[in-house]
Amino acid sequence: MAGLELRNIAKSYGAVSVIEGIDLSVEDGEFVALVGPSGCGKSTILRMVAGLEDISGGDIIIGDRVVNDLTPRERNIAMVFQSYALYPHMTVYKNMAFNLELSGKPKAEIDQRVRQAARMLELEPLLERKPNQLSGGQRQRVAMGRAVVRDPAVFLFDEPLSNLDAKLRVQMRSEIKALHKKVGVTSIYVTHDQVEAMTLSDRVVVLNHGVIQQEGSPMELYRRPANLFVAGFIGSPAMNFFEATIEGNSARTASGLSFAFNAAEAVSDGQQVTIGVRPEHFQAGSGPLSGEVTFVEPTGGQTFVTLDLSGQPTMVLVSSEEDIETGSRLSVTAPLERTYVFDGQSGRRISKN
Template sequence: MASVELHNIHKAYGALPVIHDVSLAIGDGEFIALVGPSGCGKSTLLRMIAGLEEITDGDVSIGGQVVNELTPRERNIAMVFQSYALYPHMTVAQNMGFNLKLSGETKQVIEQRVNEAARMLDLTKLLDRKPAQLSGGQRQRVAMGRAVVRNPAVFLFDEPLSNLDAKLRVQMRSEIKALHQKVQTTSIYVTHDQIEAMTLADRIVVLNQGRIEQQGTPIDLYRQPANLFVAGFIGSPAMNFLDGVADGAEGSPAVRLKDGTQVRIANARKVKPGQTVKIGLRPEHLSLTGNGSALTGQTLLVEPTGAQTHVLFDLAGEQVTAVVDGEAPVRYGEQLKVTVNPDQVYVFDSGSGLAL
């Protein structure tokens, strides 16, 4: 295991900068998720850590050693890609042990490490099969096993589950989590799926246009987003945003929406009367039975999902999603009334986008 540190990392392709002055410290044994929309630079950052992309400026350190000039093999990292990249003519055991064979390990050592990794990933019964005889989830486990047998200092995951169907993604998420708990190897995981990041990572780093917007534990980012971008990216379904103007007397602050609806906010929100703001409402915080500001609008769409129902309704000229438990007592075209607690209303400055 080893710590990983990025010091003022820049990356440009010719005159086009894609990573801007990124610094990040990842502790020994920590599981970090890099998240953000497509094109934000998360895979580029991972490839620079791996040595697959040249660093324009700055340093990458692994285990306290600057590795800018080292090859990927010399960095003692193992990478798992979204494509399995298995050799079709080799068995599972041969695929898992191939890198060890290239490194000159003895047949006995290779067999021992492959068997240990196979037990860990429930692949023992599949060792004699070839990739064509495996399911997508089994192939991804083999790719992970190939990384595990090397006993690397750092695991790098580049969207490893994006080629799997929804059910397999959930299963493989659990297996990656279990793997990390067993081996405790420093892991950096790139994904555009914030649910993967929330469930897997000790800490999430949110990237946007090559810069770090915010980093913290999953629950910190969910409860205390630093700005509009993070608030809209973390959470599923996404946070609702509504334009308004700060209103209300001292001790009872509120935001007045376009249609005049008053939404009470917590005293802790640093707003000034007349200030133009955006409020953020998480769908799961809109309640049919709770106390707080009453919000009413026409129902536009009802989506039952079993344990919950997603309801899209009009509020102050904007489409707002509410997530309610069980079956929602409302149909298309009817009025929906929900409430929101003032402590669960997020407020952002309209100009800067920063949380208030």
């Protein structure tokens, strides 16, 4: 195993810069998720680490080696793609053994590695089947098994669950997390799904336009987003935002909604800010904010309610025990300690929480 370090990594296509000098260190055995919207550069970073994409500047270090000029095979990495990329004419056993055979490993060692990986991934009953006889989740486990047998220094996952249905994605998240716990290999996981990133990783790196916006533990990003982009990206459903102006110790929207907050730095009357409150942080039942219920989404244990607060659609999370109907009115409170404030120009968080 080995750690991974990116030092001032940049990528340009002609005059178009897609990665802006990224610095990132991944500890030996750490599981790090790169997350962000489509086009933010996360897959490009993964491909540069793998050696599938040239870098325009900086250094990639795996263990104690600068690998900029090494081929993918020489980097000792294993990659699991969005596409399973299994050989349809080969059995599960042969698919997992193929790369080891190409590298000239002894048959006994190949058999030992394949069967060990098959036990780990519960593939032993499937070793003689071909890919067309497997479910989507089984095929993805074979793809992971093919990576595991190589005993790599670093695992790279490129949105491996995006082709699976919702139930299988939840199951495979658990299996990937269990696999990482067993093998303990340094892992980089790319996804646009922030729920996947938060449930799987030790650390989440949020990217936008080729720049790291924030990195930290999943709950650190959820509780203390550095800026407006991270606040809106991390958390499901997304945070509610209200454009407002500072008036004394509160912020008031153009429609008259007022929010109290704790500032971490000096603010001035008339300053433009954005107020953020997560749906699960509103306290429903009473309070100074009141609106008509325009949409009710029961999900079982919880219900998502959309309110019209002075013309702004606002989502609130309530218990399914609450009997709320479309067209009724609902009052809510935005707790002081759960109200985020972001600078209107830079987008950075300026509240204490």
